[in-house]
Amino acid sequence: MKKGLSIFLAIIFVLSVALAGCGGGTTDTTTKPSEQASDKPAAEVQKTLVFGRGGDSVSLDPSQVTDGESLNVTKNIFDTLIDYKDGNTEIQPALAETWESSADGLVWTFKLKQGVKFHDGTDFNAEAVVFNFNRWMDPANEYHQGDFPYYGYMFGGYKGDEGHVIKEVVAKDEFTVEIQLNAPQGPFLNNLAMTPFAIASPEAVKKHKDKFGEHPVGTGPFVFVEWLPNDKIVLDKNPNYYKTGFPLLEKIIFKSIPDNSARFTALQSGDIDMMDGVNPDDVTLAEGNENLQVWLRPSMNVGYLAFNTEKAPFDNPKVRQALSMAVNKQGLIDAFYNGLAEPAKNPMPPSLWGYNDSITDYEYNLVKAKELLAEAGFPNGFETDFWYMPVPRPYIPQGKKIAEAMQADFEKIGVKVNLRTEEWATYLDLTGKGEHSMALLGWTGDNGDPDNFIYVLLDKDNAKGPDAGNIAFYKNDALHDILIKAQQSSDEAERTKLYEDAQEIIHNDAPWVPLVHSTPPLVGKKNIKGFNPHPTGSDKFTEVHFE
Amino acid sequence: MFAYTVRRLIMLIPVLIGMSILVFSIIHLIPGDPAKTLLGEKASPEVLEKMREDLGLNDPLLVQYKNYMVNLLQGDLGTSIKTKRSISEEIKPYLAATVELTFFAMLFAVIVGVNAGIIAAWKQNSWFDYIAMLIALIGVSMPVFWLGLMEQYIFAQKLQWLPSIGRDSILNPINSITNFYIIDTVIQGDFDGLKQILKHLILPSIALGTIPMAIIARMTRSSMLEVMKADYIRTARAKGVAQFFLVYKHALKNAFIPVLTVVGLQTGLLLGGAVLTETIFAWPGVGKYLYDAISVRDYPVIQSGILMIATIFVIINLIVDLLYSAIDPRIRYQ
Numbered sequence: 001m002k003k004g005l006s007i008f009l010a011i012i013f014v015l016s017v018a019l020a021g022c023g024g025g026t027t028d029t030t031t032k033p034s035e036q037a038s039d040k041p042a043a044e045v046q047k048t049l050v051f052g053r054g055g056d057s058v059s060l061d062p063s064q065v066t067d068g069e070s071l072n073v074t075k076n077i078f079d080t081l082i083d084y085k086d087g088n089t090e091i092q093p094a095l096a097e098t099w100e101s102s103a104d105g106l107v108w109t110f111k112l113k114q115g116v117k118f119h120d121g122t123d124f125n126a127e128a129v130v131f132n133f134n135r136w137m138d139p140a141n142e143y144h145q146g147d148f149p150y151y152g153y154m155f156g157g158y159k160g161d162e163g164h165v166i167k168e169v170v171a172k173d174e175f176t177v178e179i180q181l182n183a184p185q186g187p188f189l190n191n192l193a194m195t196p197f198a199i200a201s202p203e204a205v206k207k208h209k210d211k212f213g214e215h216p217v218g219t220g221p222f223v224f225v226e227w228l229p230n231d232k233i234v235l236d237k238n239p240n241y242y243k244t245g246f247p248l249l250e251k252i253i254f255k256s257i258p259d260n261s262a263r264f265t266a267l268q269s270g271d272i273d274m275m276d277g278v279n280p281d282d283v284t285l286a287e288g289n290e291n292l293q294v295w296l297r298p299s300m301n302v303g304y305l306a307f308n309t310e311k312a313p314f315d316n317p318k319v320r321q322a323l324s325m326a327v328n329k330q331g332l333i334d335a336f337y338n339g340l341a342e343p344a345k346n347p348m349p350p351s352l353w354g355y356n357d358s359i360t361d362y363e364y365n366l367v368k369a370k371e372l373l374a375e376a377g378f379p380n381g382f383e384t385d386f387w388y389m390p391v392p393r394p395y396i397p398q399g400k401k402i403a404e405a406m407q408a409d410f411e412k413i414g415v416k417v418n419l420r421t422e423e424w425a426t427y428l429d430l431t432g433k434g435e436h437s438m439a440l441l442g443w444t445g446d447n448g449d450p451d452n453f454i455y456v457l458l459d460k461d462n463a464k465g466p467d468a469g470n471i472a473f474y475k476n477d478a479l480h481d482i483l484i485k486a487q488q489s490s491d492e493a494e495r496t497k498l499y500e501d502a503q504e505i506i507h508n509d510a511p512w513v514p515l516v517h518s519t520p521p522l523v524g525k526k527n528i529k530g531f532n533p534h535p536t537g538s539d540k541f542t543e544v545h546f547e
Numbered sequence: 548m549f550a551y552t553v554r555r556l557i558m559l560i561p562v563l564i565g566m567s568i569l570v571f572s573i574i575h576l577i578p579g580d581p582a583k584t585l586l587g588e589k590a591s592p593e594v595l596e597k598m599r600e601d602l603g604l605n606d607p608l609l610v611q612y613k614n615y616m617v618n619l620l621q622g623d624l625g626t627s628i629k630t631k632r633s634i635s636e637e638i639k640p641y642l643a644a645t646v647e648l649t650f651f652a653m654l655f656a657v658i659v660g661v662n663a664g665i666i667a668a669w670k671q672n673s674w675f676d677y678i679a680m681l682i683a684l685i686g687v688s689m690p691v692f693w694l695g696l697m698e699q700y701i702f703a704q705k706l707q708w709l710p711s712i713g714r715d716s717i718l719n720p721i722n723s724i725t726n727f728y729i730i731d732t733v734i735q736g737d738f739d740g741l742k743q744i745l746k747h748l749i750l751p752s753i754a755l756g757t758i759p760m761a762i763i764a765r766m767t768r769s770s771m772l773e774v775m776k777a778d779y780i781r782t783a784r785a786k787g788v789a790q791f792f793l794v795y796k797h798a799l800k801n802a803f804i805p806v807l808t809v810v811g812l813q814t815g816l817l818l819g820g821a822v823l824t825e826t827i828f829a830w831p832g833v834g835k836y837l838y839d840a841i842s843v844r845d846y847p848v849i850q851s852g853i854l855m856i857a858t859i860f861v862i863i864n865l866i867v868d869l870l871y872s873a874i875d876p877r878i879r880y881q
Contacts, residue, residue, distance in 0.1 A: 050717050056839075058585070058629060066586060149586045152594050161593075210631065229630070229637065230839070231831040232717065257712055257829040261696055266829075269703040269711045425578070 046546040047250035049528070052263045052275035056230045056256045059213030062195045063136055064146045068537050071195045073233055073254055075538040077119075078198030078218030079242075081110060081129070082189055083540075086532045087298055089448025090353050091193050095124065095219065096177075105184030105490040112175040116242045118201035119223045126171035131202040133169040133179070145210040150196035154447060155185075186487040186495055187449035194447050195538055221247040221542040230256055241542075248530065248545035267292070267523060273546075274524025274531075280338035286523040293526050298351040299517030300535035302344055302453065303395030303442035305406070306472040306512050311437050313384075318376035320510040324362040325369035326409045327513050335405065336398050340521055344514035346503045348453035351535040352445070353492075354499035359507050370413045381414020387431060387439035390421045395442030395518050402515075403440060433465040434473055440515075441471060448536060450499040455483045458506060474511035548872070555865050559858070566857045567619075567850065571612050574841075574849050580604075581628050581844040602628060615850060624855075625847035629840070634851045638833065642855070643726035644714060645832035648824070649817045651748045652756035657810060660760040664767025664806075668775060669794050679764060686761030695754040695827035702750060709746055712829040716743050751828040755821055759813040766809045770802040777801070803874055811867030815860035819853070 055069045062074035083094035096110040116124040135143045136151040138159045148158070156163040165188075167180040181188070191197065204217035216224050219242065222235035233254040237247055255272055257263040264282045266272045268289070278286070278294075286292045305327070307314035314320055329343035345361035348354075373381065388403035389396060396402060400421070407417050417438065422430060431439045445452050455462070460475035462468060479502055486498040506512075522533055530543035582598040599605050603614065618625060624634040663683070667676040703711030714728055715721050721740040724731050732741040774780065775798055783797050822834035833852065840848035872878045 048718060059631075147586060147594055147598055149594055157593070214632075228640070228831065230641070230835060231713070231829075253717055255713070255717055255829070256831075258826045258835065259692070259696075259829075262699060262712060262827045262829065265696070265699040265704050266711045269699070269707065271703070271711050271713070271717060425583075 046273075046527075048253065049249050049251070049274070049541065049544065049546075050253045050255055050272040052255050052257045052266055052272035054256070054258055054260065054263070054277040057227075057233060057254075060216040060224065060227065060233075061146070061200070061213035062198050063132075063148055063151065063200070064213055065196070066149050071538045073235070074198065074216065074218075075195045075220070075540055076222045076235060076252065076542075077216050077220045077224050078195065078200065079220050080193055080195065080198045081112075082193045084193050084448060084534060084536060087534065088351050088353065089190065089193075089300070089445075089535060091189050094193075095129075095199060099189070101490045105488065106181045108179045108181070108188065109172070110177045110179070112177060113242060114175050116219050117240055118204070118219050119217045119238060120201050120204055122201055122203045124199065124219050125174050126177045127174075128202050129177045129199060130169050130171050131205070132197075132199050133166065135205065136197070137164070137166055143205050143209065150194065150446070154187075154191045154194065154196075184488040184490060186489055187447055187451045188490070190447040190449035190452075194536075221540065222252060232256065243542065247542045249541060252541055264523070267525075274522060274528060276520065276522045278521045278523050280340060280521075283338065283340065283521045283523070291526050292523055293528070295522045295524070295531065295533045296340065296519040297522065297533040297537065298535040299342065299349040299519050300351055300448065300537070301395040301442060301444040302347055302349060302517055303393070303440070303515045304344070304347065304512040305515060306431075306436075306439050306441060307510075308434055308437050308439075308471070308473055309475075309511055310434060310473045313376070313378060313382055314437065316376050317509055318372055319378065321362065322369045322372040322376060322413065323410065323415065324510050324513045325365050325372065326413050326415075327406055327515070328364045328409060329361075329515055330364075332402055332405060333516055336402055337516065337518060341516040341518040344517050345507070347457060347506055347512060347514055348450055348499075348503075349445070349517040349535070352448055352450055352453070354450040354496045356500040356503040358500075359503060362510070366409065366412050373413055373415070378414070381416065383416040383418070384437040385420050386410075386417035387420050387422075387427070387436045389424065389427060389440055391424045393442055394444060394520065395516065396440055397518075399440055429466070431471045432467045434468065434471070436471070439471060445535075450495075450502075451483070451487055454499065454502055454506070455487065458511060459483050472511035474509065476505060476509060479505045548869070552865070552869065555868070559861055562861060563854060563858060567616065567854055568612075570850055570853045571608075571615070574844070574846055575608055575611075577844075579844045581846065584843040585629060615847070619851075619854075624851040627840070627848045628845045629843050629848070634848055637848075638836065638852060638855065640723075640726045641831060641833040641836045644830060645818055645821060645825070645834060647714075647727055647729060648748065648751055648755060648821065648830060648832060649814060651752040652817055652821075653759065653810065653814050655752050655756035656759035656763055656813065659756075660763030661767050661806065663760075664764040665771055665794060665799065667764070667768045668771030669790070671772060676768075680768070683761040683764040686757045687765075689757055689761075691754055691758070691823045692827055694757060695751070695824060698750045698754055699827070709750055711750075714744070714747055714830060715740070716747075719743070751824050751830055754828070755817060755824040759810075759817065762813065763806060763809055767802065767806050770805045771798060774798045774802040800874060804871060807867055807870060807874065811864050815863050818859055818863075819856040 053069060057070040057073050058065050058067050059070055060074055060077065062071060062078055065071060079095050081094060081096040082091050084090065085092050095113055095116065097113050099108060099110045101108045112126060112129065118124060134141050136148050137155070138144055152158055155165045158164060165181055165183060165185045167182045170178045172178050198218060200212065201217040204215065205212050208215045214227065221238050221241045223238045225234040225236050227233045235252045237250050241247060257266055260277050260279045263275050264278065267275050283294055286294050307320050309315055333339060333341045333343060345359055346356060350357065386403060386407065389399040392398065403419050407419060410417050421427065430436065431441065443453065443457055456469045458470050458472065458474055460480050463470040463473045463475050482498050482502045486495045489495050524531070527547040528544065529547050530545050533539055581602065582595045582604070586594060586598060603611060615625065626632065627634055627637060630637065663679045667679040670676050699711045702709045721728055721732055721737060721744065722735060728744045729741065732744055780793065780798055783793055788797065819834060821832055822838045824830065825832040825835040833856065837849060837852045840852065
């Protein structure tokens, strides 16, 4: 009896101390309603949006970064001269109201919006634009501190480099800016719409110098408040935003929650309002949850199978066409993308202007494929190597499994492929040199211009080792002429026509099998309205609100 | 004892130098390039080269090591390649977050583990013993990420009792002064804030503390079993000392020394090794900070961060050694 009592006492002791030790004690947590309820004012419409994401930003100076987590936040703090339209990569006015180019495409004149102020109260004007361009492009500039990687990439290097596109940027009057180019650049306007070329407050740059990325000041719909690294970034509404009545939210908090499952749990628990980086299985769960909604971001990428057209038998277009008929794209999407992708028929995604929708894809038909192969002189097929990427990429999440599925189909038409891979850096290195016969690879676009896909990936200029972007080593002079003409034109209608023709040529020559354009999912509360995910991966929350 | 402490602190120096050489060699031997990971695949060779040059990555390794050590000796932990911020400044909130979490995880582990071990030994071969040791076995082999996700699912999503992630409420953050949120709320008299902080600590503390708890329970049990067989215990029992006092007062003191060693080691391990818990609970701690640094090859952060944790680890073990004599006066330090 005595023993029994002491055991009982000891257990009580253990439990009570343990509970006291691990925090507030059970009474606190059980008698109160959920924390969310006590945290958030009930009834009235929610004005703060908590966006859960997997990583943290690198810097909040958009000109210094290339990562999506930085650009997604800065898109809301800053504005660009030109912006993309909702849901596609066509352009529309932003800080610049109108623009025109000289006949030779070398001089661009921008009329700026008047009365816009930076968050620090200083005026946005032509001088501010000139200051920003000089900071990005001139290594001798006092404020050119850092790497400015996207500037160099999109505008052919920096001032003084051979191939640098921009000659000079001049303020013609308070609200007129003239940008003079060394050579016409077709994608010029699309480039200017990229967040890395957003206009920062010159005063703030002068004040914070190389620490500007910790104290960003722009003209955007939201004002930077604080950044707790690896935890959260807080933005408040800009009451003086140039779009009157906007933004609709009072506050946005970007909260870093590294684990995809934990982030999804946090969403279901009400700790956050929306999230990206959703596990495919969780998308299915979210679709079945009446409190949640799913958005699919329009694709701006392409996953493809490239044939090395310099190697036999892939120097024969009929062989390439035959293999194109032996790929079951929809099957791959259902099996390996959970349906979160669309089959590709062109080397660029349909969210881009200039996409040629009139092209009919090669049908998946093994009998016809075999016939065509026989016609090409390979009635019994052949043997070759097939490289697949060792790491998951947004456009090809499971390289090995996708390669195995395609291998099985190729086998049916008599083509025996030997799968091969390398460590990722080596893989890029060797495919860039052209060691493969067939290889999987993909591309995510930067500026939403067709040039950024077709020229980079399929022009003969880029079919040279050791760093070929065109790993099909496909060289077509007719295509090259079209692409160069399109680069030098500033007439959008003309460029659209040229790129449509280019896709026609590529389709017939089949240097690739374009496989898929993946559409990354986002999940959020059902009552979120006004959110329209943009293909570039960065979203402005100006019109987002709760109902 | 003072001389002993000083001697131990001096011994810290070669340990840390050895550690710095080891860490430096390992991180420079693994392939990967911070310039490439930071600027992305599309950066031009010129930009990459400029960054490597600016960071001094083109210098011979010995020169790089020398530069690092010279700065370190001047108290400069270096600058992060990724964020370009001073590491000694940047690491403070992360370290505070981890120390706070580790403290509560170990509190949970010690209180539950020690008591469970004692009772299991006291009631050896009873149902309690079997169940406690079974739980300890499960606890040792429990994957932390699974436990964490289950906790979140049950207590945050289904029951809605506790917040699923973070150190404080996202919408009503506390006003931080020292980065130790418990201390911050207490000195500001913000008791609602304190309650909120404690609520945020419960789930991650249990997730992080479960493995040490299980180890401590097993250690305590075996240590207690040995002591319970000692002559002085039999004598005490013969004198009629109540079982409870016999166990908690007479036996525990002698059984506690090996347990204390384990507690010290486990605390040190948790400080640097809480990456999984920190990832699942979005806890902005030093483990996640270092993990991110390793994935982008942020060499200065990896080096300084690991050195810092190593220092704390050694100091904790020193404290544990000093505590031995407090528990057992027969232990003397010469």
